[in-house]
Amino acid sequence: MTPLDRIDRTILEALQNNARLSNKALAAQVGLAPSSCLARVKRLETEGIIQGYRAELNARSMGLGLQALIGVQLRLHVGEAFGNIGDHLRSLPETVAVYCLGGTTDFLVHVVCRDTEHLRVLTIQSFTSRPEVSRIETSLVFSFTRLGVPVDKGA
Amino acid sequence: MTPLDRIDRTILEALQNNARLSNKALAAQVGLAPSSCLARVKRLETEGIIQGYRAELNARSMGLGLQALIGVQLRLHVGEAFGNIGDHLRSLPETVAVYCLGGTTDFLVHVVCRDTEHLRVLTIQSFTSRPEVSRIETSLVFSFTRLGVPVDKGA
DNA sequence: GTTCCTGGACGAATTTCATTCGATGGATGC
DNA sequence: GCATCCATCGAATGAAATTCGTCCAGGAAC
Numbered sequence: 629m630t631p632l633d634r635i636d637r638t639i640l641e642a643l644q645n646n647a648r649l650s651n652k653a654l655a656a657q658v659g660l661a662p663s664s665c666l667a668r669v670k671r672l673e674t675e676g677i678i679q680g681y682r683a684e685l686n687a688r689s690m691g692l693g694l695q696a697l698i699g700v701q702l703r704l705h706v707g708e709a710f711g712n713i714g715d716h717l718r719s720l721p722e723t724v725a726v727y728c729l730g731g732t733t734d735f736l737v738h739v740v741c742r743d744t745e746h747l748r749v750l751t752i753q754s755f756t757s758r759p760e761v762s763r764i765e766t767s768l769v770f771s772f773t774r775l776g777v778p779v780d781k782g783a
Numbered sequence: 784m785t786p787l788d789r790i791d792r793t794i795l796e797a798l799q800n801n802a803r804l805s806n807k808a809l810a811a812q813v814g815l816a817p818s819s820c821l822a823r824v825k826r827l828e829t830e831g832i833i834q835g836y837r838a839e840l841n842a843r844s845m846g847l848g849l850q851a852l853i854g855v856q857l858r859l860h861v862g863e864a865f866g867n868i869g870d871h872l873r874s875l876p877e878t879v880a881v882y883c884l885g886g887t888t889d890f891l892v893h894v895v896c897r898d899t900e901h902l903r904v905l906t907i908q909s910f911t912s913r914p915e916v917s918r919i920e921t922s923l924v925f926s927f928t929r930l931g932v933p934v935d936k937g938a
Numbered sequence: 939g940t941t942c943c944t945g946g947a948c949g950a951a952t953t954t955c956a957t958t959c960g961a962t963g964g965a966t967g968c
Numbered sequence: 969g970c971a972t973c974c975a976t977c978g979a980a981t982g983a984a985a986t987t988c989g990t991c992c993a994g995g996a997a998c
Contacts (some may be wrong), residue, residue, distance in 0.1 A: 643838035647802045679839040683798035719913045720799040730923035768885035778876040
């Protein structure tokens with residue numbers, strides 16, 4: 629709730645680059661004693677500014693060499709259907725990200741698959757066959773880059 | 784390069800959920816001595832299966848309450864242009880993710896903005912004004928969920 | 939201007955953890 | 969049966985996380 633000062637932002641940027649940075653090294657980097665630095669990190673966690681720490685895995689090395697974006701257009705936007713299909717999409721093992729959108733496309737789902745056959749079955753069984761789904765549009769992902777959120781250290 | 788066994792997969796899943804899990808706790812979870820567990824994690828890192836560890840930040844709490852997906856269609860797909868515009872898109876501070884796609888849309892860019900005015904200026908200054916860009920299509924992101932890659936512990 | 943109060947920050951002490959290394963055991967191949 | 973290899977273990981050591989009492993700076997009230 630307190631506005632983030634320069635030190636907070638430096639901490640956030642550092643942990644965004646390397647979440648396993650030791651508290652000691654982080655403290656040195658931001659110019660604080662380890663204890664003070666730890667207190668800040670904990671505050672950022674409890675305030676929900678840091679939502680979690682995740683290892684980034686290489687999908688290809690796990691036999692998932694094919695990625696796709698599947699745009700989903702629903703038949704009706706009435707009540708339950710929206711939430712249900714959203715939960716369904718998020719629950720698929722192949723799903724790595726779900727966007728709920730405004731516009732003609734209601735959902736955009738980023739999926740990882742072993743191969744084209746896997747993708748074909750997935751689209752049919754988990755997308756097209758759902759009654760809420762009006763139509764889908766699948767695009768192959770050639771490359772995907774994820775970056776951190778901007779942390780401009782203005783303050 | 785060695786195929787991942789059940790323990791590897793358990794490690795990956797655990798670190799995907801919480802990258803700051805201590806090695807000791809991780810070892811206990813997978814039923815290995817801390818030293819053995821550490822050796823495995825290091826192997827997974829050097830083999831590139833674990834690509835990094837990132838803190839997940841709440842964009843809204845940093846004053847970036849508006850998210851959008853911007854589909855980009857290029858004029859020509861010739862040589863340099865493709866790489867250049869890709870680098871440009873990735874270099875924008877507002878950019879959180881870039882998909883390079885096959886299909887009518889060449890790039891899909893996930894951006895975070897302070898407000899609609901910020902988004903308006905961004906689309907004009909960093910997208911529409913680019914000579915390689917033929918047209919863009921901006922969709923508001925109502926919600927966004929990121930999940931881990933599937934780690935089925937079959938083996 | 940003085941006093942009180944609060945919020946960080948510090949640093950020593952303690953506990954817990956990471957990391958190294960030699961030894962052990964089981965599997966494989968000969 | 970024997971040698972080899974690889975992963976695991978567990979103790980030892982070194983380092984780090986975490987706690988806690990203290991201190992200082994800034995602000996508010998008077």
